[in-house]
Amino acid sequence: MNSVLAFVRAHSRVLSWCAALLFVLVWHWLAIRAGGRFLQVSPWASAYTRDLVAHLLLGVVLFAMARSLTRFMIATMAVFSVLTFGNAMKLSTLGAPVMPDDFAAARNMFLLLDGWSLVAAVLLVSVPTLLLVWSIDWKRRWTWVNLALVGAAVGLVVSFPADLVRAMDRHFGHSVWNQPANYQSRGLPIHLLQETTRALARRVPPPTAPEVDQALRLVAGERASEFVKVTENTAGAGFARPRRNLHMIVLESFWDPMALTASRLSADPLDPEFRRLWAQAGHSHLLAPVFGGYTANTEFEILCGFPVTADNVFFETGLKRDVPCLPRHLGEAGYHSLASHPNAASFWNRVNAYRRIGFETYWADQDFVLDDMNRAFLSDESMYRQVMERLRGAGTLGGSRPVFNYLLTYFGHLPYPLNERRPAVITAAEGHEVVAAYANTLYYKSRELMAFLRELRAADPDGLIVLFGDHLPALTPNFGGYTESGLLAGRRGEFTDPMFRTLVETPLILIDGEHGPVAVGDIPAYQLPALLLDRLGDQRPSILKLAAQAGESSRIRPLPGVHLVVAADEDRVCRGAETDAAACSESTRRLQAVETLRTDLFSGSQHTLLELHLPNRRFRAAAVQSGSQTPL
Known part of the structure; x- marks a missing residue:
């Protein structure tokens, strides 16, 4: 009996993982087409696969810490959608993709808005953040193991940004003057990682x-x-x-x-x-x-x-x-x-x-x-x-x-x-x-x-x-x-x-x-x-x-x-x-x-x-x- 229950639980877990990854795949397909149709912003066709893989890897990290499939789907859709369509709006309006400094400057955008536009902006930031926190199973040991692994990865990026950005530039390419093409050739997650690493690598000692x-x-x-x-x-x-x-x-x-x-x-x-x-x-x-x-x-x-x-x-x-x-x-x-x-x-x-x-x-x-x-x-x-x-x-x-x-x-x-x-x-x-x-x-x-x-x-x-x-x-x-x-x-x-x-x-x-x-x-x-x-x-x-x-x-x-x-x-x-x-x-x-x-x-x-x-x-x-x- 115990073996049957273990098999059912394992089978159920496998199905949950399949459903989670399928959800990310479907969301990605819909988001790319919506951005291309309504805002004329999307990664190039040659970057579609790498962008999908990057989103799937993020999905794996989030689902590994999620309390349930339902919570994962709600939180992931909110976080991914805000980032993706926020990037598309900036690109279509100002001609440049989201960059690391935009997150530091985000507070100023709230000072520019009022009324319903301010309420909407606050919700766009707070709702995905709260949903992400709500989706995580904080009592499970595996959650903290995953967070430790994520922290270690961040530590490596901070410690060796120059080496990482050189490797990413060789693999994904980089145009100094054409940032929109950088996003289009990489997809958003890779673009943000690559440009964040570049920003860290630029922190050199002041001139002598x-x-x-x-x-x-x-x-x-x-x-x-x-x-x-x-x-x-x-x-x-x-x-x-x-x-x-x-x-x-x-x-x-x-x-x-x-x-x-x-x-x-x-x-x-x-x-x-x-x-x-x-x-x-x-x-x-x-x-x-x-x-x-x-x-x-x-x-x-x-x-x-x-x-x-x-x-x-x-x-x-x-x-x-x-x-x-x-x-x-x-x-x-x-x-x-x-x-x-x-x-x-x-x-x-x-x-x-x-x-x-x-x-x-x-x-x-x-x-x-x-x-x-x-x-x-x-x-x-x-x-x-x-x-x-x-x-x-x-x-x-x-x-x-x-x-x-x-x-x-x-x-x-x-x-x-x-x-x-x-x-x-x-x-x-x-x-x-x-x-x-x-x-x-x-x-x-x-x-x-x-x-x-x-x-x-x-x-x-x-x-x-x-x-x-x-x-x-x-x-x-x-x-x-x-x-x-x-x-x-x-x-x-x-x-x-x-x-x-x-x-x-x-x-x-x-x-x-x-x-x-x-x-x-x-x-x-x-x-x-x-x-x-x-x-x-x-x-x-x-x-x-x-x-x-x-x-x-x-x-x-x-x-x-x-x-x-x-x-x-x-x-x-x-x-x-x-x-x-x-x-x-x-x-x-x-x-x-x-x-x-x-x-x-x-x-x-x-x-x-x-x-x-x-x-x-x-x-x-x-x-x-x-x-x-x-x-x-």
């Missing part, structure tokens, strides 16, 4: 002083001696200091939608006055580091003068030290540096990031009267009005201290909602409803901007004003809205060189006080601070001028895995491939040197500051040896 010295000389070229020979005068004595106010206006998703010819907009959304002003500025462009989101990376570049080169949020992952970025640099000259952004204060780690780069004042959502809301977004009109009221009330404009007035707008963010005060006035072709919504948002955004500019220029006629879009707007999945007009391809791997230029260009206007608009051409965002210091007449040595040195003869716009060189003769995209132009090796070398300095400054030992802002180390060492100077 000799490495920084070599990079500094490569970046600054013949001008390196000007920086290195600076002595105590770098504190400010002997150098011209700026006194004019600086106003920087960063416009959420601000772009020229008239390029979307296939959408057949019924009218030009941009205010005619803006068109005239932009024409006077030579139709200059800012070359942004991001598309459709990640505004904080544009912020880092235009405030700190160094490029973002990876697909992560630098404010969260790379800014770990106090650094003399533009707010602190101007603060040392007596400026009151203040930032205004009517979003949650901690979004993209801005509280810590703004403090580290030197902002003295930060006005966030709780500092504004939210009196003119377009769903979650305070209108630009209200933001501008409240900032001007505070500047006038505190006597900041025209006061004893010059001001660096940094405004980051929030209105204009996807999904481009409008309130009853802003009815739609522009239509688009059938099927282009998102483009129409964006155009109507821009209609009001541009007019509110021009009204503010008139007031600001009247109140501060000698002020230096710069305004630009932070990135192109995200419209519909897979670069939809752009593909119909031939501006972009549906997949990043199919972009031509001109398409990469289109991907990053936003309108840029520089108003030099009473001299009016100035044509500055098309410049990468990280080269803007050096330009502003020159216009302010600020001659003090600064890290803000370093990366711009690498772009004097040509302007380099790094993007994840590639960089665009905007040259006088012809633009070129360097992909790290054999087909790259010969000149790509030189721009790559310069860019690597800039990255070394960036790592040193923002998360390393800051040897660069010793070179630029303290007496020459070699001079001090020689003086100490001769007995003429005591060491610091």
